[in-house]
């Protein structure tokens with residue numbers, strides 16, 4: 001089927017591009033450079049070893065220095081243990097099976113640690129993530145094969161060959177705490193035979209709705225549900241909320257956040273509590289005693305010793321087979337009891353749940369999910385619920401060619417276009433003052449968004465205008481190109497002047513009341529660095545500076561603050577606005593503020609794009625336009 005062949009080709013391009021940039025980043029760099037880039041832990045100390053399933057060895061290591069560098073060694077990634085003596089030869093590959101703080105567990109395909117692990121400094125290098133690509137590729141091929149079979153009904157619907165159906169006899173439910181359109185979403189989900197889509201614009205209670213829908217589905221169908229999202233953070237959030245509702249949730253994989261509540265939901269934790277675990281521990285101890293005895297016979301001893309050594313190892317292996325069986329039994333038991341399995345898209349193929357099939361699958365944050373990754377869980381299910389917002393940020397694609405040819409077009413977006421009858425748009429939002437919401441609503445949501453009455457009129461203080469576009473045109477705040485990023489130092493300083501003024505006004509109005517939560521965001525990394533630096537300088541004048549978050553727009557998706565400043569950064573004579581032209585990013589930026597949104601930018605540069613010209617006109621109409629010139633004259 002050409003649909004999947006096309007996707008396979010795009011995925012191939014994406015893997016290739018990803019691999020090339022990986023090689024560029026790692027091949028020529030030293031361990032110290034890789035460490036700085038978050039790709040290496042070095043040095044590490046071994047804190048323990050443990051035999052694990054199927055003749056694997058798990059080593060626990062600790063990062064002993066440079067502990068505060070953010071890194072990418074996460075659960076599920078492939079990594080290699082190396083010795084600095086001969087990192088090309090002295091290396092052994094494995095998978096990260098746990099990561100928390102400065103410790104991680106690496107499972108290696110070996111019986112015992114190699115001798116080189118005893119001398120020299122050890123490190124751990126992240127390897128290129130071929131595994132995720134392999135899983136995606138495999139899933140696309142399976143989906144393609146399914147499409148020709150009767151079981152491939154869902155595949156046919158998602159590729160547009162068939163229409164989804166709804167069971168009109170399903171009695172509608174009324175759930176306390178949900179608004180009318182949220183109820184409608186739950187009922188559409190319940191009555192859908194194959195597909196339902198919850199389109200959740202910013203702050204509209206998508207998560208709240210989804211959690212209630214999952215509860216209602218379990219009550220109705222009495223069947224296990226698979227709930228996935230592209231990122232561990234999103235999976236964590238949902239897992240907690242579902243558990244709070246009293247559901248038996250099994251979180252497969254390693255949570256991104258360390259929390260007791262969350263870790264209690266993981267397979268590891270549930271296993272350790274299981275009644276049969278005592279038996280496993282006893283067997284493991286026995287096996288490791290045999291192994292220790294075996295190690296006493298060195299390899300280069302005589303024949304009799306070699307045989308003795310082998311016999312002891314064989315005995316240990318036999319016992320470990322028993323361990324595998326018992327662990328499998330425990331896992332199966334836990335999976336059977338779980339009402340909801342939660343995992344990332346790729347995590348749905350974790351070896352413990354790989355072969356489990358589900359009636360219903362829920363994909364949250366589907367607007368950020370790469371299509372090939374979505375097919376990993378979809379081929380396990382008969383019915384899929386997408387939740388997300390395709391008008392906010394799409395997934396990051398590394399290959400511009402693949403993106404252009406359609407890889408950035410998500411399955412959510414395609415399904416919304418193919419099957420509008422399956423979509424429920426959550427219209428009422430619980431975050432923004434009406435004026436802040438207005439422009440995004442008109443551009444992205446056909447003016448359908450409504451502000452709930454509890455938030456519609458919220459503002460910092462009486463008479464404050466909740467929106468400001470501060471125009472720097474003609475101020476001579478020119479942008480600076482810095483590598484692939486852009487910055488604008490004068491715009492950054494100006495932004496702080498504006499903010500200090502706001503704080504001063506707050507003080508006159510509100511006295512010593514604690515100042516509201518503030519965020520400063522910019523599309524450009526380089527500008528974010530500059531703003532962070534300037535924030536430190538402004539700390540004397542801003543007593544609550546430490547509570548102000550400064551970050552890129554992309555890292556702010558899903559968050560909210562009372563006051564949000566956007567530093568647009570771009571200002572040039574060539575009218576080049578670069579990736580500001582992805583207006584979905586601006587949708588995210590402009591919808592984070594509860595009470596006040598201040599956009600600082602150069603109208604002359606921005607107006608090249610109708611989206612910004614429209615925004616400036618909207619600000620003027622709301623009496624929310626300010627000139628930076630006039631402001632500086634004050």
Ligand SMILES: Nc1ncnc2c1ncn2[C@@H]1O[C@H](COP(=O)(O)OP(=O)(O)OP(=O)(O)O)[C@@H](O)[C@H]1O
Nearest residue numbers: 177178179200202203204205206207208209430558
């Ligand atoms: N029916 C409702 N009545 C009152 N408050 C609600 C309702 N639905 C949602 N909310 C509130 O709205 C806020 C956002 O809800 P939730 O986190 O579910 O939204 P979301 O759409 O997932 O957010 P986003 O996608 O923007 O991160 C929460 O504070 C929640 O309590």
